[in-house]
Amino acid sequence: MNKIKNISLMSKVWFVIALLILLLWVIPTMVSFYKKQKIYDKKVQELQVLDKREGVHSEAKNFHIGLFKKDAQRYFSSVEVNSIANNAYEVEMLMEKSQIQVFNAFLKKISLDYAVALEDNLLFKEVNDSMSVKMVLKPY
Amino acid sequence: MSNQQKYITITHYKEREFYFLNYAIQTNDGFISKEIEQFHESEKEKFIERIKSLQREFPNNQVVSISLVANQSIHQERDRNRASAEIFSNNFVIQDKIDVGSIPTTLYFSPFAILYQQYKGGLTDELKLLIGYFDRKLFMMFATSDKIHQSWIIGTRGLTEKQIAERVYKSMQAYYKISYNFADHLDMLVSDESPKLLKVLREELSLHIELTQNSIHNLLHDMASSDEKVKNSYIKTLKKIESIREIAESKMGNKQDEFKRQHILDEKLDDIKLVNDEKKGILETVKGLFSSSPSEEGSFMTRSLTSTLPILAVFAMGGFFHLQNEDISNKLSIKDSQIVAQHTNLALAKISDNVFLAMGKNAELKKAILSTKKIDIKGIVWGIEPLKNSLNEVYANGKFDIKPLENFMTEFTFKSK
Numbered sequence A: 001m002n003k004i005k006n007i008s009l010m011s012k013v014w015f016v017i018a019l020l021i022l023l024l025w026v027i028p029t030m031v032s033f034y035k036k037q038k039i040y041d042k043k044v045q046e047l048q049v050l051d052k053r054e055g056v057h058s059e060a061k062n063f064h065i066g067l068f069k070k071d072a073q074r075y076f077s078s079v080e081v082n083s084i085a086n087n088a089y090e091v092e093m094l095m096e097k098s099q100i101q102v103f104n105a106f107l108k109k110i111s112l113d114y115a116v117a118l119e120d121n122l123l124f125k126e127v128n129d130s131m132s133v134k135m136v137l138k139p140y
Numbered sequence B: 001m002s003n004q005q006k007y008i009t010i011t012h013y014k015e016r017e018f019y020f021l022n023y024a025i026q027t028n029d030g031f032i033s034k035e036i037e038q039f040h041e042s043e044k045e046k047f048i049e050r051i052k053s054l055q056r057e058f059p060n061n062q063v064v065s066i067s068l069v070a071n072q073s074i075h076q077e078r079d080r081n082r083a084s085a086e087i088f089s090n091n092f093v094i095q096d097k098i099d100v101g102s103i104p105t106t107l108y109f110s111p112f113a114i115l116y117q118q119y120k121g122g123l124t125d126e127l128k129l130l131i132g133y134f135d136r137k138l139f140m141m142f143a144t145s146d147k148i149h150q151s152w153i154i155g156t157r158g159l160t161e162k163q164i165a166e167r168v169y170k171s172m173q174a175y176y177k178i179s180y181n182f183a184d185h186l187d188m189l190v191s192d193e194s195p196k197l198l199k200v201l202r203e204e205l206s207l208h209i210e211l212t213q214n215s216i217h218n219l220l221h222d223m224a225s226s227d228e229k230v231k232n233s234y235i236k237t238l239k240k241i242e243s244i245r246e247i248a249e250s251k252m253g254n255k256q257d258e259f260k261r262q263h264i265l266d267e268k269l270d271d272i273k274l275v276n277d278e279k280k281g282i283l284e285t286v287k288g289l290f291s292s293s294p295s296e297e298g299s300f301m302t303r304s305l306t307s308t309l310p311i312l313a314v315f316a317m318g319g320f321f322h323l324q325n326e327d328i329s330n331k332l333s334i335k336d337s338q339i340v341a342q343h344t345n346l347a348l349a350k351i352s353d354n355v356f357l358a359m360g361k362n363a364e365l366k367k368a369i370l371s372t373k374k375i376d377i378k379g380i381v382w383g384i385e386p387l388k389n390s391l392n393e394v395y396a397n398g399k400f401d402i403k404p405l406e407n408f409m410t411e412f413t414f415k416s417k
Helices: A002-006 A009-050 A065-073 A097-113 B041-057 B111-122 B161-179 B195-205 B216-223 B241-251 B255-270 B282-289 B294-359 B384-394
Strands: A078-084 A088-096 A116-118 A122-127 A130-139 B008-015 B018-027 B030-033 B037-040 B061-066 B073-075 B083-088 B091-095 B107-109 B128-134 B137-144 B147-155 B185-190 B209-213 B363-370 B375-381 B399-404 B410-415
Touching: A009 B294, A065 A078, A065 A088, A088 A097, A097 A116, A097 A130, A097 B294, A116 B294, B008 B041, B008 B216, B018 B041, B018 B216, B030 B216, B037 B041, B041 B061, B061 B216, B073 B147, B083 B111, B091 B111, B091 B147, B107 B111, B107 B216, B111 B128, B111 B137, B111 B147, B111 B185, B111 B216, B128 B161, B137 B161, B147 B161, B161 B195, B185 B195, B195 B209, B294 B363, B294 B375, B294 B384, B384 B399, B384 B410
Parallel strands: B008 B061, B061 B107, B128 B185, B185 B209
Antiparallel strands: A078 A088, A088 A130, A116 A130, A122 A130, A122 B363, B008 B018, B018 B030, B018 B037, B073 B091, B083 B091, B128 B137, B137 B147, B363 B375, B375 B410, B399 B410
C-alpha cells in the first residue's frame, strides 16, 4: 500500500490511461480476435467437408488468366478467357459431349483452386458435334 | 537587528498524531531556541500556516525536518533514482523518496546523518555502534573513523526494554557474523529520556554506553547551523548559509536597497524550497502535479520512461491484436466468399449431372441454360415419354414441349417452373 502511495502522480495518470486503453480497446479487440478465430476454424472445417478434390488440397490462388487457361487446357480441347465488365471474366470451354462428367468435376473444384465465384448461370451449346460451355467467373 | 536580517531555523516533525514545530535564531555563539508548538494532525492547515507566517516574518530562514521512515539505509554508492544524502566520503544514506507532502521543507535530514554529526569526533579505528532512538525506532550504525560499515533500523513499538536490548544484541551478533568484528563501544543518542532502556541495555550488552539526550528540534537546529552539516541533507542546496547572512548584513541599513535585498534573499531561498505555496496559482498547482521535486530531478527521465512503460506495453499489445484482428477478418471474409461460391458450384455441377443423366440415350442436347433457380433446355428427342418422365422426376411440373422437324426428327424444349 505504501509503495502505491509513493508512486508519482504522473505515473498514476499514465497507469490509469493505460488501464482505460486496456479495458476499452485492447481487451475488446482481443476478445473479437479470438471469437473470429473460432469462427474461422469452423469455416475451414465447413469448407473441408465441401472439398471433393483428391490428393493434396492447396489453398485457393488468386485468379490469373494464364494460369487458369493452362490448368483448364489439361482437360478441355479449347479454352477462351476474356475479361469483361465489373472485374469479371467470361470463360468458354469446348469439349467432347462425352466429357460432361469431366466438366462437372472441374466445376466442383474451380473455387477451391482459385479465389473466384462462378455466376449462377451456365450456357451449354452444341458446336459441330462438340459441346461448348460458357460461364462467368468473378474473383473475390 | 530587525527580524528580516535574522537567520532562523524552523524545525518540524511528526510523531504519532502530532506535528511539533519550533524555531531558533542562529547566532555566532549558537542558536537561541524558542518555545515548541504542537499541532494535532487535524490542524495541519494551521500548522502549515504557522510555518509560512514564520517564513514571512523571518525571510532569511531554513525549514528543517527529519526523515523518520524505516526504509532508509546506508550505502557505499549514491543511488540516482532515489533520495540520497552524502554522510561522508563514500557513505550515502538512501531512501525511496522525499515525502514531506505539502509541508514547507528546505532541509531534510536522516537520523543517520544526525548521528554521524553528533559522534564523528569520537570515531576511531575501533568499531563503534552508534544508536539513535527517535520516534520509537532504533537507528543503528556500525562505524569507524573512515567508514560506516552497516546500518539497521529496529522498530520498538510494543516491545519491552528487555526485548529491545535483546534485538540490539542480536544485531551486534549478526554484524559479527558478516564482519568478524564486534563493537566494543556503544554511543547512544536519544530524543526522549529513557533511563530504563539505558539500564537494560547496559545489563544486557555488558557494555559501557555513552548516552546523549537531546531533542529532535535542537538536533535539527544544530544540523542547519553550518554548511558543513547542511550538505548531509536529502534536499540538495547550492546556497551557502554564510553567504545569505553576508548578503543580508551587507544590505543592512540601506533602506533604499530593501526591496532589492529582499529579492536576492528570495531568489537564493527559492532554489532550495520544496514548496512555495504562498505564490502558487492554479496554473502552478496543475504544473506541480506533473513535475518532480528538485531532489528527484536527476531521476526524472528514468521515472518518466518507467511510468510510460505500462502504456507502451498496452499500445504494443493493442496494436498486435488490432493487426491480428484485421488479418483474421480478411481471412474470414475470403472463407465466407469461398464457401458461398463452392455451394453454388456444387449445386450447378449436380444440376448439370442430373440433366444429362435424365436425357441419357433418349435425347441429344442442342442448347441449355442452367442455373440453381431454373433450367431451360432444348434438343432432339428419340424417346419422348421416357425423357419427359425423367425430366419431371428432376423438375416436377416443368413445361415439356415437343415439335416435329422437317427431317422427321422431333425437337423438345423443357423449362422448369
